[in-house]
Amino acid sequence: MKCFSRGMLVGAALLPLVMAFAPSRAIAQGGQPVKIGVVLSLSGPAAVFGLPERNAIMAIEKEIAAAGGVKGRKLELVFFDDKTNPTEAARGVTQLINDEKVVAIIGPGTGGTILAAGPIAERLKVPLLGPAGTVAVTAKTNSFAPWVFRVAINDMVGVQTLLQSAVKKGAKRIGIIYQEDAYGKFGAEYAQKLSAEHGFTVAETVSAAYTATDLTSQATRLRNANVDAVFIQMSISSLGAAFLKAANDVGLKVPFFANSGLAQKSFIDAAGSLGEGVHVLSIGNLPYDPTPAEQKLVALLRKNGNEPQGWGEIIGGNGLMTVVAALKAIDGPVTGEKMRDTIEGLCGFETYSMGKPCFSKDNHDGWGADALVVTTIRGGQFRSAP
Amino acid sequence: MIEYVIRGLINGAVYGILALPMSLLFATAGTVDFAIGAYALIAAAVATSVAGTLGLVAGVLSALLASAVMAGIFALLKRSGEEGIRVALASFGLSVAIASIVLLIWGTQPFVRPTFSRMLEIGGLRINPQGLINVAISVGLVALTYYLLRATSLGRMMRAAAANPVGAELAAIPVLGVQCGTILAGGLLGGLAGLLILHSAGLDFTASLSLTFIGFAAAIIFGIQTPLRSLFGGLAMGVVEALSAGFTSGMVTSMIPSAFMLVVLMTGLLGSNRFAGDRP
Structure with a gap:
């Protein structure tokens, strides 16, 4: 009995303390991160x-x-x-x-x-x-x-949006250049699939290996096919820039539409003045607009x-x-x-x-x-x- | 068709410069320096960071420095008795190391510095004047090498070291010195090739090994024993590359140059000593 009352007393003394801690403990439990x-x-x-x-x-x-x-x-x-x-x-x-x-x-x-x-x-x-x-x-x-x-x-939505915009700007005979990997190949094939539905033809398709340094042959082929726009499915900025350079070298002067893989600052830097006027797909436009x-x-x-x-x-x-x-x-x-x-x-x-x-x-x-x-x-x- | 051939020749000229030091080193030391592409890369990287003509000098110097490291490795390996394959493997390592250094300092940014914005129009063909400069420099370098080998005492020393190392050593020719000098020449030529590529197509940190391979291919295709053939090897690789890009599509395009090399090597006629005849 004595013991019990002493316990009560201790308990009573501790009560405010426990009360004070109670809310924070509740948060710690309910709000486990x-x-x-x-x-x-x-x-x-x-x-x-x-x-x-x-x-x-x-x-x-x-x-x-x-x-x-x-x-x-x-x-x-x-x-x-x-x-x-x-x-x-x-x-x-x-x-x-x-x-x-x-x-x-x-x-x-x-x-x-x-x-x-x-x-x-x-x-x-x-x-x-x-x-x-x-x-x-x-x-x-x-x-x-x-x-x-x-x-x-989804890349399908991306390719479609970009090509729709190309058609809207008057492209009818579109040439495609892609990098030789799954990303590049998908873009080229899907563009072909979209062509009938969106009212353009794929006049020529060329590709480049990651390590290619010179793309003048590819650019020449696109020029000879009389394309009126080029769809660039690449994600390596040096490759994209090399293509713009080659296009300039061989006199391929048509609008370029690049997929979002090239929406990188390094692409602009590498392309220099040749990049001006190139259309690039992007998810939003965080850095600029x-x-x-x-x-x-x-x-x-x-x-x-x-x-x-x-x-x-x-x-x-x-x-x-x-x-x-x-x-x-x-x-x-x-x-x-x-x-x-x-x-x-x-x-x-x-x-x-x-x-x-x-x-x-x-x-x-x-x-x-x-x-x-x-x-x-x-x-x-x-x-x-x- | 003719257009592709001409463009191929212009590209191939640079491959020829990359191939030249490969065959020189093979002739004098019986080994291969796989870091040639890395010399080109470091030269281009350094040249972009230093403005003006000074950049070109700095680029070549950095390539020379890199090849000096290779020469040091070569000398060390040679002292331990074996060279050949171990030197080749060490040069692979150096190549990877240089590419990593470039990645560390310059990041993934591409190196390109176009010199001409106006193209030359020759008979309806638009050509970048830089391409013609590349061809001129390439032919000039090969001619210079030929002259050095044939008509100077240095060239005689190199040929002697190649033909009979032991005999040359006995005749007081510093064989090791000649071989290390050849590696340095590789740095010089590789660096120059890098600068030419920097001013034409451009490159990035991944380029070193692919440049080495194309140079190696160009060097062996018509016989690695004779430096002169490396120019023709380079031109041939350039033309094949351009034609395959011009007339085939998809993954076949990048396969054809390798397949071409394989076929030439398997038929083996062009590389045989019967045709090589002259020793360097």
Whole structure:
């Protein structure tokens, strides 16, 4: 009895203390930070895109943390460099899900690495948000299709938008030059497929190896085929610049339409004055003509000491904003499966990108043609066409 | 058709410059320097960072420096008794190292510095004047090499070192010196080739090995023993490349030059000593 009353006394004495701690403990439990994996190509050939993607994700994350998280939940990002390598990407995704218990992964960085990580995401039941245009990434025939979402723009939509713009500017006989890889070959073949539907003919198709230094033969062939516009499906800026130079050498003077692979500052630098007037497809226009939403992202990036590079930041931001939108819609504990189900129902949420994102059960490509803009190089800058 | 041939010849001239030091070194030291393309790369990279003519000088000097490293490696390996394949492998390593250094300092940016914006019109054919300069320099360098080999005491020393190293050593010819000098000449020529490419088609950090391979191909196609043939090898590779780009499509385009080389080597006639005749 004595003992009991002493216990009561101690208890009573401690009560205010316990009360004082109670609220903070409640937050710590209910607000266990939600872990999100970020697997991007921070080194290797795709680092050109991976680094800006990461910069945007980090800048936006800081902003979210400053605002107290999403619905009281704190976000914790876990980064992994896939080195533009499918094996590394698969390892990273496995590691982040098994060891770090992430509930969603932004990445991996390229089409090839996403496809390699897809089966793992399916097995471990965590959705991937892929920042790549490669068509196969969201193909319905993939067994892991339910688990992979795209936060970039499908390459099919890109090629179509660019060629529509070419036709609108009067192109009828289009020549194609592509780099010899999956990206290049896809563009050339898909353009051929689109030709009948969009009222142009493919007058000539030529290709170049990565290592080619001189493209005058290819340019000569396009010139001899009397093309009235050239569609450039390349992502290596030196190759693109070499083609412009060769075209100038052989006197091929027609409008050029380059796919988004060349929407890089290094392409402008390498092409110099020959780049003027070239039309380049881009996802938004962050560095030169940002829309109001994009301006907010530019401000965030600058706050972190990063200058906007191109569309990498936009699709990186798309990835994180998709996660944020999903978290806003989820009540109670967050799991990978819940994230997947919720993302599939997201439509019209807030992002820093152009266009209205919309996912559904049948469509895992969140962004469409309205997120794209055909820019023209003027004064050494990509300017959004008036 | 003729247009493609002419463009091929213009490109091939630069390949010839890359091939020249390969066959020189093979003749004097019996090994191959796979870092030639890397000398070209470092020369182009350095030349873009230094303005004006000084850039060209700095570019060639950096290539010379890189080849001096190679010469040092060669001398060390030779002291340990074996050269040949080990030197070739070491040069591979040096090539990768140089490409990494370029990537580290200059990043992935392409190197290109166009000299002429106006093209020459010759009989309805538009040609970049730089191409003609490339051909002139290439032919001049080959002629100079030929003269050096045939008519100077240095050339005699080189030929002696090639024909009979032991005998040459006994005759007080500094064989090792001659061989290292040949590697330095490779740096000089590779650097010059790099500058010509910088001013015509341009290159980036990935170019070193592909330049080495095209130079190697040009060097062996008509027989690696004789430096003069490397020019013709280069021209032939250029023409084949241009024709295949002009008349075939898809992945076949980049396959044909290699296939051409394979066929020539397999028939073996052009490379045989019967036709090579003259020793360097």
